[in-house]
Amino acid sequence: MAPGDPVILTAVPDASVRGSYAEYTTVPASRVLARPAGLGVVESAAIWVACSTAYGALVEKATTRPGDHVLITAASGSVGRAAVQIANQIGAVPIAVTRHAAKEDDLLTAGAAAVVATDHADIAEAVRHHTGGNGADILLDLVWGPGLQDLVDAARPGATVIAGKKIVVTVWAVLHGSGVSGRNLSADTVAVSGSPGQTGRRLRSPPS
Known part of the structure; x- marks a missing residue:
């Protein structure tokens, strides 16, 4: 320079x-x-935070791979849209979550492979439909709150849940037969972590 x-x-x-x-x-x-x-100047001013957050979450933390199904909340926002684009660049399959069905066409145009609108669809059911019944491999939660419970229900066993780009939790026990469900979780009990033989363990202090 x-x-x-x-x-x-x-x-x-x-x-x-x-x-x-x-x-x-x-x-x-x-x-x-x-x-x-x-x-341009406007794009340059806005792009760094959105793209670096999405890249840090999907690439540096989750090590997303080609073919991974990536569930992205708040997909209509700047970080969510960046995450959709980065997932596509990796060769992963981005599934966008939005609150309103009116945003579905826009998100599909932006690169989402599928869109789940929570005003008329159940997240877990919709995600399993779009993943052949397996559930999402990577869950990027850009909202953080009670909705995390529904995201865990949409995950496959062994999936990675990320809040922003700092928290990574592995979900081993999901739904059927585990005795542990996303319904049991709250903001301070993020998810189930450890090996499949440790499905009773919950994290109260999310790892950095």
């Missing part, structure tokens, strides 16, 4: 001190990326 080149700033350290809403600022060189040709 040379003086005058268009760039993108990644996460700014000590943002309250350095700031970024200014004509001039000083940041470490490691926080500066060359802006790709054809990417």
